[in-house]
Amino acid sequence: MQAAQARPEWTVESPQPEAPPRPALPGRRIVLHDYAGHAFQIQLSRELACRGHDVLHLYAAANPTPKGALSRRADDPNGLAIAGISTGSAYQRYAFIKRWRHEVEYGRLLADRVEQERPDLVICCNTPLDSLNLLSRRCRRLAIPIVFWVQDLNGLAAKRLLSRKLPGIGALIGDYYQAMERRIARNCGALVVISKDFEAPARAWGIPPERLSVVENWAPLNEVVPLPHDNDWSREQGLSGQLTFAYTGMMGLKHNAGIILQLADHFRDRPDISFLIVSEGLGAEWLAHKSAEAGLRNLRVIGFQPYERLSEVLASADVLLATLEADAGACAVPSKVLSYLCAGRPVLAAIPAANLAARLLTDNGAGLVADPDDPSAFVAAAERLVAAPDLRGRLAQNARDYAERTFDIRTIAGRFEAVIDDAMPSQAPRRVRPRLVRETLYGQG
Numbered sequence: 001m002q003a004a005q006a007r008p009e010w011t012v013e014s015p016q017p018e019a020p021p022r023p024a025l026p027g028r029r030i031v032l033h034d035y036a037g038h039a040f041q042i043q044l045s046r047e048l049a050c051r052g053h054d055v056l057h058l059y060a061a062a063n064p065t066p067k068g069a070l071s072r073r074a075d076d077p078n079g080l081a082i083a084g085i086s087t088g089s090a091y092q093r094y095a096f097i098k099r100w101r102h103e104v105e106y107g108r109l110l111a112d113r114v115e116q117e118r119p120d121l122v123i124c125c126n127t128p129l130d131s132l133n134l135l136s137r138r139c140r141r142l143a144i145p146i147v148f149w150v151q152d153l154n155g156l157a158a159k160r161l162l163s164r165k166l167p168g169i170g171a172l173i174g175d176y177y178q179a180m181e182r183r184i185a186r187n188c189g190a191l192v193v194i195s196k197d198f199e200a201p202a203r204a205w206g207i208p209p210e211r212l213s214v215v216e217n218w219a220p221l222n223e224v225v226p227l228p229h230d231n232d233w234s235r236e237q238g239l240s241g242q243l244t245f246a247y248t249g250m251m252g253l254k255h256n257a258g259i260i261l262q263l264a265d266h267f268r269d270r271p272d273i274s275f276l277i278v279s280e281g282l283g284a285e286w287l288a289h290k291s292a293e294a295g296l297r298n299l300r301v302i303g304f305q306p307y308e309r310l311s312e313v314l315a316s317a318d319v320l321l322a323t324l325e326a327d328a329g330a331c332a333v334p335s336k337v338l339s340y341l342c343a344g345r346p347v348l349a350a351i352p353a354a355n356l357a358a359r360l361l362t363d364n365g366a367g368l369v370a371d372p373d374d375p376s377a378f379v380a381a382a383e384r385l386v387a388a389p390d391l392r393g394r395l396a397q398n399a400r401d402y403a404e405r406t407f408d409i410r411t412i413a414g415r416f417e418a419v420i421d422d423a424m425p426s427q428a429p430r431r432v433r434p435r436l437v438r439e440t441l442y443g444q445g
Contacts, residue, residue, distance in 0.1 A: 027053035027079070028420060029119040033110065033135075035060045036126040038335070039068030039307065042082070043220045047413040049080035056117060060106060061086040064280060065250055066304050069223065085109050100130060107131030111138035118142070121189070121420055125149035129158070129180050136184045145189030145423045147416075151217075151335075153201055155181035182206070189423030192416075195333055195356040213419050216356070218407040219338040225311050226344035226400055233305075233312035242274045243386060245348070246317035248310075249336040251283035256323040259350045261290055262375045263382055264299040273386065275299040278313055314343035318392060319385050322349040322357065326372050333357050341366060341403040346395035348385060350378045366399035 030053050034041035037059035045057040059070060061084030070082055087105045111134050114122055122139060124132060124146055132148075139146050155178035166173070182205040185191055191207050193199060194217050202212050230240060251257055264275045277284060280303055288301040305313050314320065320340040337357045340347050347367030351358040361367035368385065370377040385392055 027051065028121060028424075029054045029056075029117075030121055030123060030420070031056045031058060031114055031117060031119045032123045033058040033127060034125050035063060035128065035131070036065045037063065037067040037070055037084075038065070038126070039220050039223060039310075039339070040218050040335075041125060042068045042070055043223070043409055044413060044416060045082075046076065046080055047409045048416070049077040051413060051417070052079070054079045055081070056119065057082045058110070058113065059084055062090060066248075066307070068220075068307055085113060103128040103130045104134070107134030111135045114138065114144065115142060119144060121145050121147065121423060123147040123149055123416075123420075126151050129154050129177055129184070132184055133180055136187055140187055143425075145425065146187075147190045147192060147419055147423050148185055148188040149192045149194075150185075150198060150202070151194055151333075153181075153198065155179075190419050192419055197354070197356060210422070213415070215412065215415050215419075216406075217333065217335050217338055218409075218412060219335075219342045219403065220409070221342055221403060221407045223307075223310075224314065224339050224342035226342075226396075227311050227315035229315060229318065231312045231315055233309055234316035237276065237302075237316065239274065239276070239316050241272070243272055243318050244274050244276055244316060245319045245321055245382070246276045246278065246314070247321040247323070248278040248313060248339075249334075250281050251277070251279040251287065252281045255281075255283045255334075256325045256350060256372050257283035257287040259323055259372060259375050259378055260321060261287060261294070261296075261299075263379055264291065264296050265294060266379050266382075267386075268296055268298055270298070273298060276317070277301040278303075278305055280304055310339065311343065314340065314345060317345055319348050319382070320345045322347055322351060324349075324351045324355065324357075324372060326352050337361065337367075338403070338407070341399040342407065344396045344400035346385060346392045346399065348378070348381055360402075364398055364402045366395055366402055368395075 030048060032041065032045045032048070032055055034057070042057055045055045049055040057080065059067075070084070072080070072082060085106065087102055087109060089102060106128070107130055110131060114135065115138060122135070122144060124135065127135070136146060155174070158174050158177040185202065185205045185207055188211075190211050190213065191202055192213050192215050193202055194215065196214055199212065199214065234240060245263070247260060260275070260277070267273045275298055277287060277300065279301065284301050287299070291299040291301070320343070322334050322337050322340070324334055333356045334351065337347060337349065337360070347361055349358060349361055349367055349369045350372040351369060352372060353369065358369045361369055368381040370381050
């Protein structure tokens with residue numbers, strides 16, 4: 001009988017704190033790639049590693065989005081490794097040709113890394129289609145199944161954007177990306193979508209029901225927690241005594257910055273009300289320019305803050321803002337709303353009513369929602385919140401209650417484990433680490 005081979009360690013080039021030597025684990029070897037580096041994906045990687053899987057968490061080091069807890073912690077499981085991938089060039093979101101070249105090069109580097117590691121399976125999300133296409137081809141050649149975790153319908157979004165920017169040829173380019181997304185989905189071992197609204201497009205791609213799962217996004221309950229409005233960060237920003245509306249996260253072309261400008265203008269003569277935009281991107285730059293041009297002293301735009309201070313940032317708001325243009329509602333779900341819920345703050349959203357985030361806020365009494373094409377309704381909802389502290393308090397409590405009922409990472413990781421098992425080739429044995437390991441790490445069964 002041939003001796004069992006020791007499982008190789010992940011190779012991580014980026015500096016990591018020293019971790020004790022770790023034994024070979026009996027679970028899967030998983031690469032989880034999240035291009036954006038968001039907080040809930042790295043939380044999933046940590047939980048999967050706690051359950052006995054070897055997990056290499058990869059992200060795009062140069063992507064200018066708010067990042068989660070992407071450094072090793074003292075209490076991290078030994079089976080977790082974290083590494084950024086960089087092309088060596090700056091990411092230029094709005095320079096389309098340079099962005100395309102960057103994403104193609106990134107895809108090649110990502111595929112090379114996966115080939116170097118030879119995991120049992122890859123979970124991939126938030127990945128540009130050109131990058132994902134290269135990874136998909138490489139994984140097919142290597143017989144490594146992919147779980148395609150669909151955060152946005154990027155092909156549809158590309159067609160809508162390019163049709164506006166490049167009349168005629170833009171629609172053809174959009175068709176090309178829709179066909180690419182469909183082909184990638186068909187070649188994956190499993191598809192995870194974040195909303196039931198995405199099930200119909202997935203079925204149209206030809207994905208059979210047994211390979212399609214719905215797992216709604218979440219935010220880390222233990223990392224984003226309710227705090228007092230009067231905290232160190234709010235005092236640093238001079239927000240004491242102010243009723244503050246705040247927006248956090250990316251503000252790009254789809255985020256309808258104009259409706260926030262109109263809201264700030266409506267309250268321009270109220271010195272007790274302020275607007276704080278903690279963001280970067282084209283929309284944030286436009287908002288900073290236009291507010292200065294209009295002489296709005298009640299609105300400030302500042303850059304992203306360290307993830308470790310996110311709870312303080314969100315707690316500094318009396319009302320948290322979320323926006324999404326009407327034609328983006330079918331393609332995306334604003335995940336910032338989920339962090340807002342964890343923070344225990346009321347949400348004021350200008351989002352299409354059919355969008356999952358809008359339904360979540362309305363159905364659970366966690367916020368007020370207005371149509372993104374109706375600024376007057378958005379202003380009226382803001383007036384209601386300003387005038388009714390009791391209403392703000394009820395919405396805030398409902399928000400945190402929903403998060404505590406829904407965002408249990410153990411339950412969510414269990415659903416992903418089922419997807420992983422289903423995506424593996426039928427001849428691959430299931431290997432589960434003993435329950436005792438999780439009891440040791442968490443102190444519970």
